[in-house]
Amino acid sequence: MTLPICTKSGNDGDCAQEINSCIVFGYRCIDMRENKRLLTSFILLAAMLVLLFVLNVANGSRAVAIADIPAILMGSGGGTAHSIIWSIRLPRIVTAMILGGALAVSGFLLQTFFNNPIAGPFILGISSGSKLAVALVMIFSLGAGLHLGSFAMVLAAFAGAMAVTGFILAASQQVHRMSVLIICGVMVGYICSAITEIVVTFADDSNIVNLHNWSLGTFSGSTWSDVASAGSVVALAVTAAFLLSKPIGAYQLGESAAGSLGVNVLRLRIAVILLSSVLSAVVTAFAGPVSFVGVAVPHLIRNLMKTQRPIVMIPACFLGGAVFCLFSDLIARTLFAPTELSISTVTAVFGAPCVIWIMMTRNKRPI
Amino acid sequence: MNDKITLSARDLSAGYGSRIVLSDINFDLAEGRIISLIGPNGSGKSTLLKTLMGDLAPLKGNVLLGDRDLGELTRSEIAKAMAVMMTGNIRPEWMTCREMVASGRYPYTGLLGKLRAADDEAVDGAMELTGTSDLSSLYITEISDGQRQRVLLAKAICQEPDILILDEPTTFLDIRYKLEFLNLLRLLAEKQHVTILMSLHELELVRLVSDRVICLKDGHMDADGGTEVLNDVYLRKLYGIGENEFPGYRII
Numbered sequence: 001m002t003l004p005i006c007t008k009s010g011n012d013g014d015c016a017q018e019i020n021s022c023i024v025f026g027y028r029c030i031d032m033r034e035n036k037r038l039l040t041s042f043i044l045l046a047a048m049l050v051l052l053f054v055l056n057v058a059n060g061s062r063a064v065a066i067a068d069i070p071a072i073l074m075g076s077g078g079g080t081a082h083s084i085i086w087s088i089r090l091p092r093i094v095t096a097m098i099l100g101g102a103l104a105v106s107g108f109l110l111q112t113f114f115n116n117p118i119a120g121p122f123i124l125g126i127s128s129g130s131k132l133a134v135a136l137v138m139i140f141s142l143g144a145g146l147h148l149g150s151f152a153m154v155l156a157a158f159a160g161a162m163a164v165t166g167f168i169l170a171a172s173q174q175v176h177r178m179s180v181l182i183i184c185g186v187m188v189g190y191i192c193s194a195i196t197e198i199v200v201t202f203a204d205d206s207n208i209v210n211l212h213n214w215s216l217g218t219f220s221g222s223t224w225s226d227v228a229s230a231g232s233v234v235a236l237a238v239t240a241a242f243l244l245s246k247p248i249g250a251y252q253l254g255e256s257a258a259g260s261l262g263v264n265v266l267r268l269r270i271a272v273i274l275l276s277s278v279l280s281a282v283v284t285a286f287a288g289p290v291s292f293v294g295v296a297v298p299h300l301i302r303n304l305m306k307t308q309r310p311i312v313m314i315p316a317c318f319l320g321g322a323v324f325c326l327f328s329d330l331i332a333r334t335l336f337a338p339t340e341l342s343i344s345t346v347t348a349v350f351g352a353p354c355v356i357w358i359m360m361t362r363n364k365r366p367i
Numbered sequence: 368m369n370d371k372i373t374l375s376a377r378d379l380s381a382g383y384g385s386r387i388v389l390s391d392i393n394f395d396l397a398e399g400r401i402i403s404l405i406g407p408n409g410s411g412k413s414t415l416l417k418t419l420m421g422d423l424a425p426l427k428g429n430v431l432l433g434d435r436d437l438g439e440l441t442r443s444e445i446a447k448a449m450a451v452m453m454t455g456n457i458r459p460e461w462m463t464c465r466e467m468v469a470s471g472r473y474p475y476t477g478l479l480g481k482l483r484a485a486d487d488e489a490v491d492g493a494m495e496l497t498g499t500s501d502l503s504s505l506y507i508t509e510i511s512d513g514q515r516q517r518v519l520l521a522k523a524i525c526q527e528p529d530i531l532i533l534d535e536p537t538t539f540l541d542i543r544y545k546l547e548f549l550n551l552l553r554l555l556a557e558k559q560h561v562t563i564l565m566s567l568h569e570l571e572l573v574r575l576v577s578d579r580v581i582c583l584k585d586g587h588m589d590a591d592g593g594t595e596v597l598n599d600v601y602l603r604k605l606y607g608i609g610e611n612e613f614p615g616y617r618i619i
Binding site: 034115117243245246249250252253254256257259260261262263264302305306307308309311 | 420421422441442443445446447449450451453457459460461462463466467470471473474476478479480504526
């Protein structure tokens with residue numbers, strides 16, 4: 001006995017016209033609304049970026065009239081305003097944008113990798129591992145009278161990041177509960193931070209003040225050469241992540257499903273973990289640990305865009321991270337001027353509630 | 368009959384590392400047939416499916432796709448020939464049903480996964496066939512288990528496989544959805560000549576839908592034949608239920 005065959009008649013195609021008329025990022029969407037939402041979201045993010053850029057240029061210990069900014073940016077007009085903007089504010093602004101974007105993309109990659117919405121470089125202790133490695137290398141090299149370049153710092157940060165990531169991966173083999181993994185990461189972060197504190201406290205050097213500021217996280221003191229070094233590494237890593245959009249999207253369906261679609265899962269996992277570590281290492285090397293951007297931004301972007309497609313998420317997260325860090329740095333610089341807040345203080349105020357929000361809305365299933 | 372053979376096992380042994388779970392597995396599966404895999408828990412059904420789909424490397428022997436060894440094929444070649452539907456409960460957030468279905472086009476799209484017109488047609492066709500067109504713009508998290516199974520089937524269909532492997536596909540479904548789902552598989556086998564191999568616990572359904580039943584017990588093939596193997600005497604033996612146990616209960 002076999003079942004009779006019945007064919008259901010599908011839709012009569014009344015939405016066919018609408019279907020064929022919209023294309024975004026190579027995806028045809030059934031729904032015009034989605035297209036509009038993506039476009040509006042990108043325009044919104046770009047507008048916020050421009051606004052925050054202008055506010056960051058204008059505000060500071062010496063205020064610059066917004067009307068004067070175009071002239072200064074075009075290179076005309078000399079004087080102190082010109083030099084303050086070109087040698088202090090602009091490199092700092094661009095660094096904050098690049099590193100903020102890098103953090104957000106790193107967070108998105110980690111969330112995909114661990115299939116966990118609250119994974120991020122800071123929460124998993126990866127930033128703190130980088131911080132410890134950089135602090136050790138800095139103190140050692142200063143003690144030995146060496147002056148190491150920024151790439152050496154990036155390498156140290158990367159080594160620290162990989163050490164912690166390796167530990168987290170080993171832990172994730174043992175326990176499959178994501179909450180346990182997160183707690184492991186937070187604890188490793190505390191341990192690394194504590195050791196860094198000890199090392200920094202006993203470091204005997206005139207650079208100790210800088211080292212101390214750096215270990216709390218700040219974009220202050222960024223130079224154009226920082227922009228060039230950080231920018232080149234971040235550009236490479238983010239481009240590589242973007243080019244992996246397709247397999248990353250398949251990986252979001254689960255490892256086994258990705259494998260059956262033809263993804264080399266092992267190779268993809270290695271690539272994703274390396275890229276996210278490089279990105280968070282660059283941030284730590286140049287700005288110290290910056291908290292919560294990696295968790296908060298991808299979450300906000302997902303809720304804004306209402307999609308998880310990596311081909312949209314990676315550029316959108318980069319843009320969102322840049323906006324978030326410019327906003328936070330503006331507050332860090334100006335709220336209690338001339339005293340500066342550490343960047344992490346500000347990002348935590350806005351980012352940590354996002355984590356709570358995610359946990360509250362996710363309580364239906366165990367994280 | 369000289370039907371085209373799409374999937375074969377040759378002296379196959381499978382397992383994990385040094386632990387052999389299955390041995391001496393031999394079969395040839397023909398196109399357009401529905402083959403059900405039954406057997407008690409722990410008899411090696413999942414291990415066999417994982418080995419056939421290339422998730423586990425065979426410990427001994429070969430898996431052949433058509434006339435080529437699975438190990439010699441690239442991932443993309445395998446994905447074009449064989450689709451898999453597992454009973455995971457992964458529900459990605461903010462993914463629409465259509466995006467989920469379209470992910471089945473993975474082996475056919477380019478570097479960034481851009482869907483071409485032919486891909487869109489395949490997606491629309493698969494959704495129409497499974498009656499999921501109405502769900503297109505809904506998120507995976509918004510639909511019922513029954514609808515989700517059909518969406519996952521649509522995903523497998525638009526992968527345009529010769530072979531479809533399913534692991535307990537009816538687990539989350541109520542009886543109506545179970546029947547509708549099996550009906551779809553029947554359609555797929557008869558109209559598109561797909562070889563369908565699935566593990567299934569519900570013996571009544573196995574009898575209803577299968578062309579062939581392969582029974583696994585303690586890591587070997589205990590029986591292989593038509594639905595006539597599904598009789599009370601044999602099934603009691605297969606599942607280790609003694610003649611005097613549960614008297615009066617008929618398994619099938």
